[in-house]
Amino acid sequence: MSKRNAAGEATAEKHDVFQAIADPTRRSVLRLLVDGELPVNAISGHFPMTRTAVSKHLRVLSDAGLVQERKVGRETRYKLNADPLRELKSWLAFYERFWENKLEALRRYVEEPDDSI
Numbered sequence: 001m002s003k004r005n006a007a008g009e010a011t012a013e014k015h016d017v018f019q020a021i022a023d024p025t026r027r028s029v030l031r032l033l034v035d036g037e038l039p040v041n042a043i044s045g046h047f048p049m050t051r052t053a054v055s056k057h058l059r060v061l062s063d064a065g066l067v068q069e070r071k072v073g074r075e076t077r078y079k080l081n082a083d084p085l086r087e088l089k090s091w092l093a094f095y096e097r098f099w100e101n102k103l104e105a106l107r108r109y110v111e112e113p114d115d116s117i
Helices: 017-021 024-033 040-044 051-063 083-111
Strands: 002-004 010-012 067-072 075-080
Touching: 017 024, 017 051, 017 083, 024 040, 024 051, 024 067, 024 075, 040 051, 040 075, 051 067, 051 075
Parallel strands: none
Antiparallel strands: 002 010, 067 075
């Protein structure tokens, strides 16, 4: 997908971390890369899709800064860059207090003795 700049030229659309991890396949790719760098062929072997489709997912992850790629001969290798996930963690931490409040209220409700019985 591309956008047009002020001059009407096509520009590549960058993806953010939230968009990148919204897809379950991309989340699976990130899990694969936790243990280290992998070539695209090794990554695509884990999915029931073409290498081209996996490459498109890797491009979204790369645009979001979640993976880094490097060429080794004719092979492209990818590795996880977890730094952008800190932004996500920070965002979630803000909302976590709302979940914690609800869970605490539920715990109190469940653990309170019911005097009407």
